[in-house]
Structure formats: C-alpha cells, structure tokens
Amino acid sequence: MVNVIGLGYIGLPTALMLASHGIEVVGTDYNNDIVALLRSGKTSFKEKGLDELYKKAVEANIKFTNEYQITDIYIIAVPTPYDKFTKKVDPCYVITAIKSVLDVCPKGATIVIESTVSPGTIDKYVRPTITEVGFEIGKDIHLVHAPERIIPGNMIYELIHNNRTVGADDIVVGEQIKNLYSSFCQGEIVVTDIRTAEMTKVVENTYRAVNIAFANELAKICRYDGLDVYEIIKICNMHPRVNILQPGPGVGGHCISVDPWFLVGDYPHLAKVIDESMKTNDGMPDFVLNRIYEIMQENNLTDFSRVGLYGLTYKENVDDMRESPTLQLLESQKRHLSKGLKVYDPFVVQDVVENQYHNLDEFLDGIDLVVIMVAHDEIKNRLDILKEKIVFDTRHIYKGDCYSL
CATH class of the missing domain: 3.40.50.720 (NAD(P)-binding Rossmann-like Domain)
Structure with missing residues (x-):
C-alpha cells in the first residue's frame, strides 16, 4: 500500500493515478474539508480529466483520510513555499509530514518526497529530522526524491507521458520506486542521487523563468522603440537554435514563480542572471x-x-x-x-x-x-x-x- 500525504494539486492526481493503475492507495490530508469533499464523491479543484480519473480510482477502492497509515511506502506531496525576504525554501510542511510519518511507519519504510525543494534541503532538514528520533537512514528509513513534472491544465496527460527523475541513496530502492511510477508513467524514468534530483527540478523551472524574463524584457525594449515584439520573436524563432517564449503580464503558479528563488536564496552571490530574471518577471x-x-x-x-x-x-x-x-x-x-x-x-x-x-x-x-x-x-x-x-x-x-x- 502507498500512503500519499497531501491531496492538493500534485498529491491528488498522483494518488488517483496510482490507484487507477492497480496500486492500493490511501490519501491523507490534514484538511478536514478536503477529505470530506473527496469522500463525498467530488474533487477539490478543476482539472481536465480529473473527475474521470477520480471515478476510476474510487472504483479501485482508493481511501481518503486525515490519518497517516502504517505501510511501506509514503509519498509526500505537500507545499514548499519560500521566504520572500531570504528567498530560501520553507520546508515546514515537509518536516511536519515527515514527523507524522515517523510516528507510525514501520522500520524499512521508504519515504518519497515529491514536493519541490531547493538543492540540499533533504540533507539539511529531512535527514536530521529522521535521525533525531533514532531511525538509521538506509536501514530503518529509505529516502527518495521524485519531484513532480506536471502543469495545471494538462496534469493527467503529463503524469502519464512526461519523463521523470527519481533520486535515491540506494540504487535498489530507487529502482523499486521507479517501478512504482512505471505502473502509470510511460515516459523515461531516470534514477540518480538525491541532490542531483533536487537540482534538476529547480533548474528546469529556472530555465523557463529566465527565458520568459528575456521575452518580457524584449517586450519592454520593443515598446520603448515602437517595435512589434511578437513579429520579432516569430522571425527569431525561425532560426533552428532559437526558441524565445512569449511575453506576458507576469508569471504565476507555484513552480516558475517560486522555484528559481530557491537558487537565489541558496547561492546569492552566484545566481545573478536568475535574480535579475525573477525581478523582471515580478x-x-x-x-x-x-x-x-x-x-x-x-x-x-x-x-x-x-x-x-x-x-x-x-x-x-x-x-x-x-x-x-x-x-x-x-x-x-x-x-x-x-x-x-x-x-x-x-x-x-x-x-x-x-x-x-x-x-x-x-x-x-x-x-x-x-x-x-x-x-x-x-x-x-x-x-x-x-x-x-x-x-x-x-x-x-x-x-x-x-x-x-
């Protein structure tokens, strides 16, 4: 059985996808209203294909609760906000979830963190949380980082078709979690170490943020000089090695507008381009x-x-x-x-x-x-x-x- 912790924009689709592909799943969330809504037969947000996936998962006997389960695999998909002053990740929700898992989990359990975190977060915050209560990592508890790679509006398709990264201390445990995600994921799943997995997810979103910032800055330049930014981008993108994104009124969501700040917060003297790009978008x-x-x-x-x-x-x-x-x-x-x-x-x-x-x-x-x-x-x-x-x-x-x- 898999216990998915956090039934928001990432946790719920993941839990439903696993359940609808033959995995026994219990979804846990601290929010009583969300649990009650899911138990009543309704989903907690709008997403293309989500209601149909929910019905399949319910038919497969998925359960929703406020309680953490005694099982071998936990997937943590809780929010990871950032401190707007320091730009560093705030791991409080992840740490709270880890502590609750440790209260009930058997020895030998695997904790998979899907939440996006800054590079080094698991070493700095998660490992000490586990060892402080007497568990030995690698023996009593196995750690994995498998960051999500989906976007609202196309979550269901991307859960199935996008490539994934699984970071693990132990390659054998990494392969086991790869097999779990392979129950529904048709994309390539790469197994690597945890710090690499942390960095790759943040870098992916940072690349997009920097590209958008370039387009936004270009829009300002073209506005100043009376040029059509869209025509210029269209012509530039005819070059085989150029792919400028479209400018817009700002960047939202919980990925591109947040994750790059993790690098700025952790590497303030190095992440200069990223810092300026985020300021441009903001x-x-x-x-x-x-x-x-x-x-x-x-x-x-x-x-x-x-x-x-x-x-x-x-x-x-x-x-x-x-x-x-x-x-x-x-x-x-x-x-x-x-x-x-x-x-x-x-x-x-x-x-x-x-x-x-x-x-x-x-x-x-x-x-x-x-x-x-x-x-x-x-x-x-x-x-x-x-x-x-x-x-x-x-x-x-x-x-x-x-x-x-």
Missing part, C-alpha cells in the same frame, strides 16, 4: 498597470470602474490562482491608491476580490477598456464581443486593433 504586473494608465490617458478615460481585467487565474483554463499576475496587479493598484477595476474569470466561482463579476456579458457591459490577462478558451472563442471595446491584450490573442505589451 515587475510585469506593475508594467501592465502603467500601460493601463497610459491607455486610459490616450482614450480620455478617468474612471477606473470603466476598466475590466479579464482573468484571475495564473494561466488559461484552470482555477488555480496561486501567484496570479492579476492578483499581483490588484495589490499594486492598491498601493497606487487607484480603485474600482472590475474583474471577471469564468473559472473562479467564489468572490475573491472586490468588483468581481461572474457573468461575462454583465462584466463587459460595465466597462470601456478590457484588459486580457488570461487566454481562457471562453474569450478566445468569443473575441468578436470585444469589437466595441478598447482592448489591451497582454496574451496576444486578439485579432483586431488593440493595445499590446
């Missing part, structure tokens, strides 16, 4: 807000209540708002003492900000300037309804006359 919501001011001035708009932000989530077609550029922009707006911006997102059904709408037509009726912050399919399929509006498109999806980054 500055994009302010850049967008300043563009809104410029566009309002150009069109003689003085009332912020006539401006609407389309999209609250951090990416298209998901309900995940973690580190959302729109939320960052709204916070920045408060600091600028301007109020009244209207907001709408088809995937956010609860009120989370002021002046939030839950109907697209009602949202559009009350505004003159619409700012496309997220490229949900809903708006991509109905772009014609914006033809009477002033459009500021930060996602490069609108085909008519509009303002861009």
Whole structure:
C-alpha cells in the first residue's frame, strides 16, 4: 500500500493515478474539508480529466483520510513555499509530514518526497529530522526524491507521458520506486542521487523563468522603440537554435514563480542572471498597470470602474490562482491608491476580490477598456464581443486593433 500525504494539486492526481493503475492507495490530508469533499464523491479543484480519473480510482477502492497509515511506502506531496525576504525554501510542511510519518511507519519504510525543494534541503532538514528520533537512514528509513513534472491544465496527460527523475541513496530502492511510477508513467524514468534530483527540478523551472524574463524584457525594449515584439520573436524563432517564449503580464503558479528563488536564496552571490530574471518577471504586473494608465490617458478615460481585467487565474483554463499576475496587479493598484477595476474569470466561482463579476456579458457591459490577462478558451472563442471595446491584450490573442505589451 502507498500512503500519499497531501491531496492538493500534485498529491491528488498522483494518488488517483496510482490507484487507477492497480496500486492500493490511501490519501491523507490534514484538511478536514478536503477529505470530506473527496469522500463525498467530488474533487477539490478543476482539472481536465480529473473527475474521470477520480471515478476510476474510487472504483479501485482508493481511501481518503486525515490519518497517516502504517505501510511501506509514503509519498509526500505537500507545499514548499519560500521566504520572500531570504528567498530560501520553507520546508515546514515537509518536516511536519515527515514527523507524522515517523510516528507510525514501520522500520524499512521508504519515504518519497515529491514536493519541490531547493538543492540540499533533504540533507539539511529531512535527514536530521529522521535521525533525531533514532531511525538509521538506509536501514530503518529509505529516502527518495521524485519531484513532480506536471502543469495545471494538462496534469493527467503529463503524469502519464512526461519523463521523470527519481533520486535515491540506494540504487535498489530507487529502482523499486521507479517501478512504482512505471505502473502509470510511460515516459523515461531516470534514477540518480538525491541532490542531483533536487537540482534538476529547480533548474528546469529556472530555465523557463529566465527565458520568459528575456521575452518580457524584449517586450519592454520593443515598446520603448515602437517595435512589434511578437513579429520579432516569430522571425527569431525561425532560426533552428532559437526558441524565445512569449511575453506576458507576469508569471504565476507555484513552480516558475517560486522555484528559481530557491537558487537565489541558496547561492546569492552566484545566481545573478536568475535574480535579475525573477525581478523582471515580478515587475510585469506593475508594467501592465502603467500601460493601463497610459491607455486610459490616450482614450480620455478617468474612471477606473470603466476598466475590466479579464482573468484571475495564473494561466488559461484552470482555477488555480496561486501567484496570479492579476492578483499581483490588484495589490499594486492598491498601493497606487487607484480603485474600482472590475474583474471577471469564468473559472473562479467564489468572490475573491472586490468588483468581481461572474457573468461575462454583465462584466463587459460595465466597462470601456478590457484588459486580457488570461487566454481562457471562453474569450478566445468569443473575441468578436470585444469589437466595441478598447482592448489591451497582454496574451496576444486578439485579432483586431488593440493595445499590446
């Protein structure tokens, strides 16, 4: 049996995938509401294919509980935030989960950490936590780091098809965990040491963050000099060794907007490019807000209540708002003492900000300037309804006359 600890964006799909492929699974979460919801037959967030996977897992007899189980394999998939001042990883949730596992696990158990951590976190925090209670690592407890590699909006497909990395102290234990993931993963699974696994996951997200920052900086340069950044990127990407990503209003989610800071926090005198790249990305919501001011001035708009932000989530077609550029922009707006911006997102059904709408037509009726912050399919399929509006498109999806980054 496998006990999956943490039933959020990573733990739940992993638990359901294992269960639906013949592995006995118990999912554990400290949050009573999440456990109750899963027991009632509902999933706790929206994701393409998740409800169907949930049904298969329930048919295979997956269980959900607040209690840690006595078993041989534990998969820990709890959040790993970072300290916004030091930029270092905060391992508190991982350590709490480890301690709870150690309270019940038998000797010889394997603890697999899926949570993304900075290089050296397992040596610095996890190993001491285990040895302090008298367990010998490699004998009483086996440690593995198998960082997830999936993205909201395409989790189910990527769980099956993406390559994976398994870091382990013992190659035999690493191969055992590789076989466990092979029950559903069709991608290549590489077995390596733990520190290498820690570093590779963070480096993957850092590479993407730096690439996005280059595109964002290029957008600012092109804006300054009256050039079309999208045309320039398109032409540059025709070169066989160039692949510039698209600029945007900021970077959200719990990976690209967070993981690179781990390297900045741990290697402050070395991670200079990474540090500047993250500052560039973090500055994009302010850049967008300043563009809104410029566009309002150009069109003689003085009332912020006539401006609407389309999209609250951090990416298209998901309900995940973690580190959302729109939320960052709204916070920045408060600091600028301007109020009244209207907001709408088809995937956010609860009120989370002021002046939030839950109907697209009602949202559009009350505004003159619409700012496309997220490229949900809903708006991509109905772009014609914006033809009477002033459009500021930060996602490069609108085909008519509009303002861009």
